[in-house]
Amino acid sequence: xxxxxxxxxxxxxxxxxxxxxxxxxxxxxxxxxxxxxxxxxxxxxxxxxxxxxxxxxxxxxxxxxxxxxxxxxxxxxxxxxxxxxxxxxxxxxxxxxxxxxxxxxxxxxxxxxxxxxxxxxxxxxxxxx
Amino acid sequence: xxxxxxxxxxxxxxxxxxxxxxxxxxxxxxxxxxxxxxxxxxxxxxxxxxxxxxxxxxxxxxxxxxxxxxxxxxxxxxxxxxxxxxxxxxxxxxxxxxxxxxxxxxxxxxxxxxxxxxxxxxxxxxxxxxxxxxxxxxxxxxxxxxxxxxxxxxxxxxxxxxxxxxxxxxxxxxxxxxxxxxxxxxxxxxxxxxxxxxxxxxxxxxxxxxxxxxxxxxxxxxxxxxxxxxxxxxxxxxxxxxxxxxxxxxxxxxxxxxxxxxxxxxxxxxxxxxxxxxxxxxxxxxxxxxxxxxxxxxxxxxxxxxxxxxxxxxx
Numbered sequence: 001x002x003x004x005x006x007x008x009x010x011x012x013x014x015x016x017x018x019x020x021x022x023x024x025x026x027x028x029x030x031x032x033x034x035x036x037x038x039x040x041x042x043x044x045x046x047x048x049x050x051x052x053x054x055x056x057x058x059x060x061x062x063x064x065x066x067x068x069x070x071x072x073x074x075x076x077x078x079x080x081x082x083x084x085x086x087x088x089x090x091x092x093x094x095x096x097x098x099x100x101x102x103x104x105x106x107x108x109x110x111x112x113x114x115x116x117x118x119x120x121x122x123x124x125x126x127x128x129x
Numbered sequence: 130x131x132x133x134x135x136x137x138x139x140x141x142x143x144x145x146x147x148x149x150x151x152x153x154x155x156x157x158x159x160x161x162x163x164x165x166x167x168x169x170x171x172x173x174x175x176x177x178x179x180x181x182x183x184x185x186x187x188x189x190x191x192x193x194x195x196x197x198x199x200x201x202x203x204x205x206x207x208x209x210x211x212x213x214x215x216x217x218x219x220x221x222x223x224x225x226x227x228x229x230x231x232x233x234x235x236x237x238x239x240x241x242x243x244x245x246x247x248x249x250x251x252x253x254x255x256x257x258x259x260x261x262x263x264x265x266x267x268x269x270x271x272x273x274x275x276x277x278x279x280x281x282x283x284x285x286x287x288x289x290x291x292x293x294x295x296x297x298x299x300x301x302x303x304x305x306x307x308x309x310x311x312x313x314x315x316x317x318x319x320x321x322x323x324x325x326x327x328x329x330x331x332x333x334x335x336x337x338x339x340x341x342x343x344x345x346x347x348x349x350x351x352x353x354x355x356x357x358x359x360x361x362x363x364x365x366x367x368x369x370x371x372x373x374x375x376x377x378x379x380x381x382x383x384x385x386x387x388x389x390x391x392x393x394x395x396x397x398x399x400x401x402x403x404x405x406x407x408x409x410x411x412x413x414x415x416x417x418x419x420x421x422x423x424x425x426x427x428x429x430x431x432x433x434x435x436x437x438x439x440x441x442x443x444x
Contacts, residue, residue: 026155026156026158026159026162027159027162027163030159030163044174044175044177044178045156045159045160045163045175045178045179046156046175046177046178046179046180046181046182046183047178047181047182048159049156049182050178050181050182050185050186053185053186053189069158070158072154072155072157072158073154073155074155074158075155
């Protein structure tokens with residue numbers, strides 16, 4: 001496997017973050033990334049697999065299992081140790097996600113995600129959005 | 130299969146075949162699951178992402194070979210385009226005049242080219258294939274020169290075609306073969322060469338020679354632009370088209386120049402001889418003004434693709 005440094009932008013970051021708890025399949029990654037980013041990252045299928053290819057090539061993610069659903073293969077992807085390190089290292093760069101990954105781990109536990117003028121802000125206290 | 134699935138499968142063609150074999154079903158599954166129910170087309174952003182993803186997968190796949198091999202394949206492509214186009218010119222310009230010698234040569238060259246490129250064993254052309262290729266070319270050349278051609282001007286093309294064929298024979302050694310997708314390019318060139326006289330016949334109905342190919346330089350520039358747009362995915366076709374345009378321009382110049390060296394027979398009157406000279410000078414001017422544009426497009430393509438070609442091997 002080839003390991004090399006890759007640039008991790010927001011969508012790629014949320015793909016990594018969505019796999020933090022458990023291995024997921026493509027559709028579940030898209031849903032989880034949207035949920036974790038509070039709706040900011042809505043991955044298109046093509047973009048998801050592009051990101052997964054890059055992350056797999058970098059050794060951050062690997063397919064862990066597959067099952068056949070309706071005659072089609074469905075692969076589950078999981079974080080490798082390198083991937084987990086990269087996720088922690090990248091967390092400070094993605095402020096909103098940093099809270100979720102380092103403090104709470106789940107968006108519903110993060111108090112005060114508010115949408116101000118169409119942008120997501122993270123507040124200290126819970127407030128109505 | 131639903132209409133949505135058919136359309137998704139069409140979009141998946143953006144991915145290279147090897148990639149599709151492994152991933153297509155998985156991607157398709159995710160795509161069908163995430164598309165809102167009731168739609169017969171995937172979402173616009175999904176379409177766009179699939180095309181981008183496919184091109185990116187192609188670009189990744191093209192980063193396997195050394196610069197040396199990439200250059201070899203690119204030049205090989207240039208030679209193939211050149212030979213296809215030259216064969217079409219020889220066929221078109223001579224069948225019209227009722228000459229069959231040079232078309233025989235063109236067929237021999239095409240046969241040799243196919244034999245050199247098609248290697249069913251994967252280890253190189255067999256000696257029997259080599260013998261057939263060489264025999265076809267020698268027979269074709271002999272017929273072309275001996276068969277009393279009425280159209281002498283295109284005879285000048287034969288040495289260049291033989292040289293390029295020799296270059297193709299040298300370059301075709303090696304384990305890496307031309308990607309099958311590239312074979313569209315020579316086909317496109319010949320289709321355009323065949324369309325150009327048709328377009329001319331539509332605007333000048335009295336001039337009905339449908340076989341003489343003479344696409345304007347805009348057509349070659351458009352093909353160059355398409356190859357340049359593909360550089361991000363693969364820089365090699367651009368290098369191949371640059372090689373073709375360079376060879377084509379050089380051939381036209383050399384032929385125009387050698388035709389000026391032919392001295393008019395002594396039996397011609399001074400008036401006819403001077404008309405012949407000024408005709409040749411006019412032809413030289415015309416060809417030069419065409420050739421420098423081809424050279425410019427070739428040079429621009431070569432400059433644009435030089436760095437990406439090198440990078441393609443480093444990543």
